[in-house]
Amino acid sequence: DAKTTQPNSMESNEEEPVHLPCNHSTISGTDYIHWYRQLPSQGPEYVIHGLTSNVNNRMASLAIAEDRKSSTLILHRATLRDAAVYYCILRDVGETSGSRLTFGEGTQLTVNP
């Protein structure tokens, strides 16, 4: 599986934007970039995913580099509820159905009031 690299931790202030980076230099042409996050004492939850173009949804935006070797999850206005571990995960569209999620250690985001 293609590997992702994320910083262990990041810190932000409430109501400020947060940019969470992910490096995936060995990404293949059929890999989608998925982000999940895990709030304290909860299971992971889906945030966003993309292939080549930047993506926006109600939770966040995903900016994908032109060479696809890196991506950035953007939280436009961090809230205290956004404090979580954020995981960047590659998923191969060519896999058979039911593909597992392969988690790394993720980035622990701290949001200061």
Add this chain to the structure above:
Amino acid sequence: GAGVSQTPSNKVTEKGKYVELRCDPISGHTALYWYRQSLGQGPEFLIYFQGTGAADDSGLPNDRFFAVRPEGSVSTLKIQRTERGDSAVYLCASAPGGVVGETQYFGPGTRLLVL
């Protein structure tokens, strides 16, 4: 609607005992996954069910671990002769139909402590 539920939320057992962990997926979801998460680590895949059958059990660490899903809904993860190293949070996730790349919906997990 109801999300994925897992019971018990916490389980304390003694080394050598047998434990069962239960997962109730979202109604209608045919795909079900079990993951294990150790402290400070990301979740690690254990097994995947499509319907009643285990489509991929390559993540089970050894033959002490077994999972069933007899009616294609509720699943039970069974651990025999528990060891202290089995202590972790066991997460269950479900997905609508086993389609490539679909979102997985996670339960809150069962925290297992083996003394």
